[in-house]
Each structure stands twice: as structure tokens, then as C-alpha cells.
Amino acid sequence: MARKINFDLPTTAEQTPHEAPPVSPANRVRPLLGLDRPIKQSSALGAISQSLGGISEKVKRAEEIEQKLIEGQVIVELDPALIDNSFIPDRMEAPEEQNAAFRELIREHGQNVPILVRPKPSDTERYEVAFGHRRLRAARDLGIKVRAVVRTLTDEQLVVAQGQENSGRTDLTFIERARFAAKLEDRKFSREIIMASLNVDKAALSRLISIATRVPAAVIEAIGPAPAFGRVRWQDLTDLLEHEDNRTRAIDMVKAPSFCALETDKRFETLAAGLREKTSRARAETWAAKDGTPAAKVSRAGKKLTLIFDDRVAPKFGDFVRKRLQTLYDEFKAGDPPA
Numbered sequence: 001m002a003r004k005i006n007f008d009l010p011t012t013a014e015q016t017p018h019e020a021p022p023v024s025p026a027n028r029v030r031p032l033l034g035l036d037r038p039i040k041q042s043s044a045l046g047a048i049s050q051s052l053g054g055i056s057e058k059v060k061r062a063e064e065i066e067q068k069l070i071e072g073q074v075i076v077e078l079d080p081a082l083i084d085n086s087f088i089p090d091r092m093e094a095p096e097e098q099n100a101a102f103r104e105l106i107r108e109h110g111q112n113v114p115i116l117v118r119p120k121p122s123d124t125e126r127y128e129v130a131f132g133h134r135r136l137r138a139a140r141d142l143g144i145k146v147r148a149v150v151r152t153l154t155d156e157q158l159v160v161a162q163g164q165e166n167s168g169r170t171d172l173t174f175i176e177r178a179r180f181a182a183k184l185e186d187r188k189f190s191r192e193i194i195m196a197s198l199n200v201d202k203a204a205l206s207r208l209i210s211i212a213t214r215v216p217a218a219v220i221e222a223i224g225p226a227p228a229f230g231r232v233r234w235q236d237l238t239d240l241l242e243h244e245d246n247r248t249r250a251i252d253m254v255k256a257p258s259f260c261a262l263e264t265d266k267r268f269e270t271l272a273a274g275l276r277e278k279t280s281r282a283r284a285e286t287w288a289a290k291d292g293t294p295a296a297k298v299s300r301a302g303k304k305l306t307l308i309f310d311d312r313v314a315p316k317f318g319d320f321v322r323k324r325l326q327t328l329y330d331e332f333k334a335g336d337p338p339a
Helices: 041-052 057-070 095-107 134-142 157-169 176-185 191-198 202-214 217-223 231-241 246-255 262-281 317-323 325-334
Strands: 005-007 075-078 114-118 124-133 146-149 285-287 298-302 306-307
Touching: 057 191, 057 325, 095 134, 114 134, 114 157, 124 134, 124 157, 134 146, 157 191, 176 202, 176 217, 176 231, 202 231, 217 246, 231 246, 231 262, 246 262, 262 298, 317 325
Parallel strands: 114 146
Antiparallel strands: 005 075, 075 146, 114 124, 285 298, 298 306
């Protein structure tokens, strides 16, 4: 038999036990998320509201889903062997020392915050976790039962609960959030559901998905969560990968045993430095006229070709070429373009 514990929202002295306290998005208490104080609405969600002239119907639906998840529930103790991970992973594998530290915390103090699971749609004898993957892993390793709230959830409700819980805890790294967003889109979830799940606006979501899809999946998995690096550094790495042959070189680099032995942040730094060094080695070739004058320099990086004119060497030659660009382009179009 599963041990049951009431999981009711707190009431104030002015309320009867049957009255629910007034709740607004700004002062909501979220016990299922492991938070016992109000959460201030994030600036990202505020940006959605402002851009739509107030809280949109789509965001309201996400709010309703969350409200249902936090209403008074019953906590049960389940065998971790009966619970499967979410069908869309969000976290990347943490270092063993972090897992060990978390296990010891659970061993010493117990599991204070329940996980959220649903009956698995394909097998009613089993459950699927919406959030609480680390607590579930710790319980498995310790050989103890896990405290859980069981809810019947649709796929959309599950990913919203999963994403919002992690957003509330703010412990997913940038690339984990980007990877989660891209996986949700691959599963054909709407952009509105993904925005509600990650608590971001449309522009931020586009940036997340862009980086997660432009960086090869093998490279992301090999680097790992890289908690020290945010959007700007991942965007820099994405740009480096656009240079000629860098994508292939990156995949080869991350396969090296010496690379895999590094800590996740060091893996990011090593890859970025290696690609940057190779890119900077591309030297401009000098083009010399028949009279020997080094009139221009030509450099190519990926699909970009650059001409550099030095007025100290060939005064006004660059301006002469610039004025004749249309004529040169017309000649190019009239002939057979080189392969």
C-alpha cells in the first residue's frame, strides 16, 4: 500500500478550510515546484504580455495548466523502478561528483519536495516523470522509494510542467534549455507551448532553437552542459562552425579521448580555442600586378571572399575597382560563371 499524505495549499486565519486563497500570477505559491515563497513574474514573460497588449489567451492556458498542477494533491511513495524518465529529456548528464553530493543530501535529509509523475499512456502499470529527475535518480541509487504526486497529464501539460519547474529553479544551463526547446519543436509542439514551458518570449525562443540546430548534436552532447557559458559564447561558437571545414574539424576534435577526459566547461573552451586558432591562421594572399606591384590582398573564409586594397601601395586602385563593380558584375553575368 502507498502511504498517502495530504498536500493542501496553506490557508490563512481569515479563510475556512474549504476556501482557496486568492491567487495571482505575481504572488502564487508553488509547492509542487519546491518553492515556498511567491515568484516574481520574469521579465521574459512580461515581454510576452507587453508585446501582445496584455496576457494572451495562450499564456493564460499555460497559467491554467500550472494552477491545476499546484492544487491540493496527495503525495504517495512509489518504487523508482516503476517510473520512466520523461519522453523529452531536458538535463544533460551531470558529473558523478554532483550526483554523489545530491545523493548524500537526500540520504541525510530525506526528500523534502515530491516529484511529479503521470500514469504512462502506453503502460498504465508504469509512471513517467514530469519533473524531479535528479530526485528520482538519487532514490534509484539509494534503493529507497520516491515521494511523488501522480497526475493525469497530456503531453503538452507534461512538457509545460517540466519546463516551468526547471525555469523556476533556474539551474538548467543555456545549452540545456536550447536543446530542450529544439527537441520540443522536433516533436511538433507549438511555439506557444514551448514558450510557456521555458518562460521565454518569441525572440528568445528563436535564438535558443537556432543555436541548438546550427551546432551539430554530436558536438553539443560531447561538450555537455557547460554551465559557465551562456548565449553570447555559444553564439560565438556557432559562428566559428560556419567557417570552412570547421564543422568537420569540430566533430573530429570532440571524439578524441583527451577531449572527453576534460571537464565540461574546459571542453567548450578547448573546442572554441581550436576552431578560432585554425580560422585565424587563414592568411590573405597577395595579388601582384604584372609590374610587380602588390596591388591587393585576397582572403577566403568559408564562403566569404575579401579583397583588401592598400592606398600606400597602389593609390586609388581600390576606388577604381569599386567604381567598376557594376561593369565587372555585368561581365560576370554575361559569361559563364566559373564553377
